[in-house]
Amino acid sequence: MSESRKPHSPLEQLTDRLFATERKPEDFRFDASVARVFPDMIRRSVPGYTTVIPMIEVITEQYAQPGSHCYDLGCSLGASTLAMRHGIRHTDCTLVGVDNSSAMIERCEHYIALDDSPLPVHLRCEDILDTELMDASVTTLNFTLQFVDPGKRAGLLSRIAEATRPGGVLILSEKIRFESDAEQSIQTRLHHEFKRANGYSDLEISQKRTAIEQVLIPETLEAHRSRLLAAGFDQVLVWYQCFNFVSMLALKAGPTDSE
Template sequence: MTIETTGRAADQQTAERGTGVSAGQIAVGDDIVATDTRWSFAGDTSQHFDSHVNKSVPLYLHGHELIGKCIEFFSRPGGTVIDVGCSTGTLLASLARKPTSKDLNLVGVDIEADMVRAARGTCAQMDNVTISQGDALTTDYTDANAVIMYYTLQFCPPHQRRNVLRRVCDGLVEGGGLLLFEKVLSPDARLQDIVQQLYMEFKADNGFGAEEIYNKSRSLRSVMAPQPSEETHRLLREVGFTSVVTIQKYLSFEGILAIK
């Protein structure tokens, strides 16, 4: 059977070739090209990631600052802080520059080899930072004073999240902390609709075009699965965290501190 290409589809293919976007790929802004419904942090994404995420996630750098202050409550001499999903290493570098971090072992872990290379470049001059390739489910958290998961758990398949959080909690020292930042769902449909529309306006105000906003959302369909805030809090308590509190919130983006 022969399927004819319509004029509209042909025009789209021509436009894609003109912008360097090949068939099956979509432009999501900041010169980042994603595979349709299959967002990836691999390839050239690391080169533009910091600029892109700063405009995509509300209070992104404020979150870095807040984590830097929170880590001080867990900064024991010779202690270990693990950043799971460290991406380009920007957060780790900011932690390493703090005077209160000079006696800490800062460990970055990322599943993507390209991000690991980028993070090693970012932290190349910092003696107390180690970057390795790995994932949240197999990382060794034994005797860690604090663990950071900065918009990381949302990319973990839902059926694995309990095991990841339990592994983190089991590994932390008594009184250790988890700093978990996530995109979350609202408790009902009306609120979700309002919050989602406000978030789309946030991205538009930061310079993303309507097509780029749609393409980014489409690229994440099979990759990211947000869950309600209440579900995350419940899971944290069920796996052994005794204190759980929201420390940052803007629309659907939430930062949580959980203490063992």
């Protein structure tokens, strides 16, 4: 979301201090307390996030097809939804944002209302595993699949691939793990240094990691690639990586691709 589109409500600009003091260990949840600080949290926690979001707009502009559906699955506060909204050049496209957190959807509605694009956005508060998908040209899973039960990921990706038009695309951004323990150690250390450079203390880093490690289950790049191809996509490529965070494109072959 560009600076010109940010709302000026103090509620939306709170600094993330959720893990700044000692707290009882519990699994991470996308509740109201997280929603209030989420823009600051994700910017300071996910390397490359401020690059990924505007590039979703660029990718959407290239792949959105007339009369199709575009989905942002796990839309949270709508940063990627708005990027897609500004990338869609066809007024007959249907843009749908889905999240199972009512607190996220409530604040997402706030951002959508302040945005200046005339394209309607249909927000749904539901589990993305239950979302009906159809006639899609662009679908985004922006740091969302990693929170889905690993046993249910293949089924979700198969449904997305089946719903995707020829020439359509899935944008999949994820935290990954590495086959090599040595590389995993290096990339994790660099990620923690990124957080420290953004003002997080060792206590905050440690407590957040404990809270999220049973909720966010990362996989290797090869696991993602193999599953996307098995799901029905024809090509998978990495378009962005920063430390242990990547964004991939999974494409369905169009008519000209098979000629």
